[in-house]
Amino acid sequence: MRYRILGPTQAHDDTGAPLTPGGPRLRALLTALALRAGAPAAASVTDLVDEVWGDDPPQDAPAALQALVSRLRRTLGPGRLTTDPAGGYRLTAARDDVDLHRFTRLAALGAEQLATDPATAATTLREALALWRGPALADLPEPARTAYAAASEARRSGARRDRVEADLRSGATAPAA
Incomplete structure (x- = not known):
């Protein structure tokens, strides 16, 4: 997989075919996770909520984030987005x-x-x-x-x-x- 965040967010599978990450919140989530690709720590729920919603998070932000993560997992395919045992999420990608x-x-x-x-x-x-x-x-x-x-x-x-x-x-x- 290749992730492009220098411009509008895009994802491409191993064949180079584009995957459509969906709406603005899903693209923001993918961007936030791609920023941390290859990092030792997973992205925390708090950080992701701040980065996806900015100054206007939903009332139940952790649940809304979990729903976005589920949608992104379906878009990217199995094993591309993992939940960290200590909490948070990680994009399984090399830098x-x-x-x-x-x-x-x-x-x-x-x-x-x-x-x-x-x-x-x-x-x-x-x-x-x-x-x-x-x-x-x-x-x-x-x-x-x-x-x-x-x-x-x-x-x-x-x-x-x-x-x-x-x-x-x-x-x-x-x-x-």
């Missing part, structure tokens, strides 16, 4: 299965390569930047989106600067789009 985490890794790698191999750095940074399809975490409601997206957008700006620098150092003459 590189989520475009944001893959971007972060590639941007860091490109920045490292810049000092010794600018042409390779430019290629790596282009691959990282190509993962973006719109604003980071577009389906999270405020204020959760603001809290998480600012760092991602800053890394995006840094990767753009590094890519331009890599192009200049390697003598590229193509436009720096």
Whole structure:
């Protein structure tokens, strides 16, 4: 499975076929879980409620979250979303299965390569930047989106600067789009 949260939230199965995560709350839940993919701790019910509903949670938020989790499990298929024994939920995905985490890794790698191999750095940074399809975490409601997206957008700006620098150092003459 691949999860895309650098723009509108999307999920793709192992064949690359898109899965439709449903309405805005379901997409917000998938985004919140994908942010934590590969993390040691599960996402707590409290954190997920805050991130899915923002400042306007339903009266029985834990039950509403449980209903959303059930819908997301049906969408993603068996074994993709687990309940943690200590409470909370976890998306069973490697960090590189989520475009944001893959971007972060590639941007860091490109920045490292810049000092010794600018042409390779430019290629790596282009691959990282190509993962973006719109604003980071577009389906999270405020204020959760603001809290998480600012760092991602800053890394995006840094990767753009590094890519331009890599192009200049390697003598590229193509436009720096």
